[in-house]
Amino acid sequence: MSEGQNTPSLRDVYRPYFSIGAAVNPRSLVSHADLLRTHFNSVTAENEMKFEVIHPEEDVYRFDHADALVQFAKDNGMRVRGHTLVWHNQTPDWVFVDDAGQPASADKVRRRMRAHMETVLGRYQNDVYCWDVVNEAISDHADAYLRPSRWMTALGDGYIAEAFRCAHEIAPSALLFYNDYNETKPDKRDKIYRLVAGLLDEGVPIHGIGMQGHWMMTEPSIEEIRDAIEKYASLGVQIHVTELDISVHEYVHEPDKSSAAARVFDERLEREQADRYEQLLQLFREYSRVIRNVTWWGIADDETWRDNFPVKNRKDWPLMFNEQHQPKEAFWRAVNFAK
Ligand code: GLA
Numbered sequence: 001m002s003e004g005q006n007t008p009s010l011r012d013v014y015r016p017y018f019s020i021g022a023a024v025n026p027r028s029l030v031s032h033a034d035l036l037r038t039h040f041n042s043v044t045a046e047n048e049m050k051f052e053v054i055h056p057e058e059d060v061y062r063f064d065h066a067d068a069l070v071q072f073a074k075d076n077g078m079r080v081r082g083h084t085l086v087w088h089n090q091t092p093d094w095v096f097v098d099d100a101g102q103p104a105s106a107d108k109v110r111r112r113m114r115a116h117m118e119t120v121l122g123r124y125q126n127d128v129y130c131w132d133v134v135n136e137a138i139s140d141h142a143d144a145y146l147r148p149s150r151w152m153t154a155l156g157d158g159y160i161a162e163a164f165r166c167a168h169e170i171a172p173s174a175l176l177f178y179n180d181y182n183e184t185k186p187d188k189r190d191k192i193y194r195l196v197a198g199l200l201d202e203g204v205p206i207h208g209i210g211m212q213g214h215w216m217m218t219e220p221s222i223e224e225i226r227d228a229i230e231k232y233a234s235l236g237v238q239i240h241v242t243e244l245d246i247s248v249h250e251y252v253h254e255p256d257k258s259s260a261a262a263r264v265f266d267e268r269l270e271r272e273q274a275d276r277y278e279q280l281l282q283l284f285r286e287y288s289r290v291i292r293n294v295t296w297w298g299i300a301d302d303e304t305w306r307d308n309f310p311v312k313n314r315k316d317w318p319l320m321f322n323e324q325h326q327p328k329e330a331f332w333r334a335v336n337f338a339k
Pocket of ligand 1: 046243
């Protein structure tokens with residue numbers, strides 16, 4: 001079946017459950033505008049609201065791309081998820097050094113965090129309804145809790161609570177999220193739970209957990225995903241699935257990357273991926289009381305970061321629309337469920 005008048009809108013079908021999002025960039029706002037307008041009611045900037053892009057130098061902010069995204073969302077009745085404020089990645093060096101090139105003092109880093117949030121959250125106060133305030137702060141290693149980062153070096157473990165408090169002061173009506181990957185692995189899941197539970201205990205304003213959802217065909221299992229949802233939901237916070245994509249490849253770790261086999265996205269693989277998406281979306285609908293948004297990290301298979309991660313130049317097909325922007329089998333399963 002191909003895209004046509006009878007293709008239902010994903011976002012309309014899911015309106016009773018949760019909003020449907022996509023990560024976008026300045027190119028895809030043009031090249032994928034039709035799909036966005038038809039099927040999505042939420043957008044996230046793939047890079048354009050990240051620190052290094054929007055605030056590359058202390059006195060320089062670049063809002064052009066983020067503004068265009070916000071305008072596109074307004075014009076098309078979509079909401080904007082803000083991504084992201086405090087992260088170990090894609091944050092410029094200047095944030096952490098002083099004029100002499102030495103590590104900046106805690107006070108200086110703190111003032112810079114606040115200035116960044118005042119300017120960015122302030123500008124989008126009425127346009128961005130939620131923010132991934134802190135991204136990926138938990139360690140993947142079993143013997144460590146928090147990931148070492150320059151934010152933590154400068155401000156200590158309390159940098160996470162500080163970031164949320166600061167964001168809330170500046171944008172009191174925004175929903176504030178902690179966002180991470182490997183969020184279903186029991187060890188990391190329990191650390192994310194511990195972090196958010198601790199913040200809530202201290203009265204820190206945090207309203208949601210973002211489960212990135214960069215998953216594979218068989219991993220994590222539906223049971224593991226369910227367990228994570230249950231555990232996070234028990235904290236009384238919302239859940240957003242913030243960066244969903246289902247790679248059709250096995251995950252390969254260094255140094256096996258070179259031996260990673262390329263695949264062909266044939267009918268059998270399309271069906272298997274549709275089975276996977278069908279189970280996932282059924283699970284998400286079951287938890288729609290707490291899962292309030294599901295965002296794909298991209299729109300159609302012609303443009304996906306998975307083509308270069310974890311293996312460079314290995315084609316992947318992780319999304320709901322194919323390289324020609326037509327709905328895949330996964331799409332039809334997502335919209336044709338027994339209500
Ligand atoms: C992480 C980040 C996103 C993005 C993806 C990969 O999950 O949160 O901003 O960089 O990696 O594209």
